[in-house]
Amino acid sequence: xxxxxxxxxxxxxxxxxxxxxxxxxxxxxxxxxxxxxxxxxxxxxxxxxxxxxxxxxxxxxxxxxxxxxxxxxxxxxxxxxxxxxxxxxxxxxxxxxxxxxxxxxxxxxxxxxxxxxxxxxxxxxxxxxxxxxxxxxxx
Amino acid sequence: xxxxxxxxxxxxxxxxxxxxxxxxxxxxxxxxxxxxxxxxxxxxxxxxxxxxxxxxxxxxxxxxxxxxxxxxxxxxxxxxxxx
Numbered sequence: 001x002x003x004x005x006x007x008x009x010x011x012x013x014x015x016x017x018x019x020x021x022x023x024x025x026x027x028x029x030x031x032x033x034x035x036x037x038x039x040x041x042x043x044x045x046x047x048x049x050x051x052x053x054x055x056x057x058x059x060x061x062x063x064x065x066x067x068x069x070x071x072x073x074x075x076x077x078x079x080x081x082x083x084x085x086x087x088x089x090x091x092x093x094x095x096x097x098x099x100x101x102x103x104x105x106x107x108x109x110x111x112x113x114x115x116x117x118x119x120x121x122x123x124x125x126x127x128x129x130x131x132x133x134x135x136x137x138x139x
Numbered sequence: 140x141x142x143x144x145x146x147x148x149x150x151x152x153x154x155x156x157x158x159x160x161x162x163x164x165x166x167x168x169x170x171x172x173x174x175x176x177x178x179x180x181x182x183x184x185x186x187x188x189x190x191x192x193x194x195x196x197x198x199x200x201x202x203x204x205x206x207x208x209x210x211x212x213x214x215x216x217x218x219x220x221x222x
Contacts, residue, residue: 004209006200009215013197031194060213065211069184070184080222095209
């Protein structure tokens with residue numbers, strides 16, 4: 001899909017190795033393919049606003065960063081609830097489409113690859129209701 | 140006496156207990172801690188360097204080395220947690 005994944009927690013790289021070798025490699029053939037980064041002390045997490053000083057850990061923050069190094073979107077969840085990887089892919093594909101069309105196309109609510117995009121411009125003002133129906137927001 | 144820890148998704152933490160240490164004027168921080176809000180979309184991702192592990196190697200990663208590529212940066216509470 002053309003994106004590099006970086007994971008980060010306050011664990012040391014030695015613990016990352018143990019977790020990968022002893023558990024994750026049993027879930028994923030060959031182990032984790034992407035870099036598992038260590039943020040001891042939560043310094044990076046603090047800058048990104050996901051480090052919880054009281055708990056000493058980082059929330060499930062996920063940041064989509066574009067090729068210019070700009071944050072296009074993020075999501076932050078408390079620890080007990082896992083992410084939706086498909087939604088992350090969908091957003092990534094949407095941001096990629098917007099970038100490839102240099103903003104000539106935008107993705108309305110519920111968009112996913114293959115669905116209709118909108119072409120923002122003077123002609124579309126007040127006319128979205130004609131070209132886009134609310135049912136399209138749902139699967 | 141040891142107390143059985145409850146199982147949960149957050150990492151158990153401890154801290155000092157008992158009497159609060161007596162505060163002397165020197166304990167007052169001289170500089171006000173910078174207040175940080177959430178980072179904003181549409182702005183540059185703060186750059187960082189981090190040690191890490193990937194496929195049998197210990198490595199160092201710098202975010203700005205990834206300029207020109209899309210990056211998914213994912214934080215999580217800790218290794219060996221359940222979710």
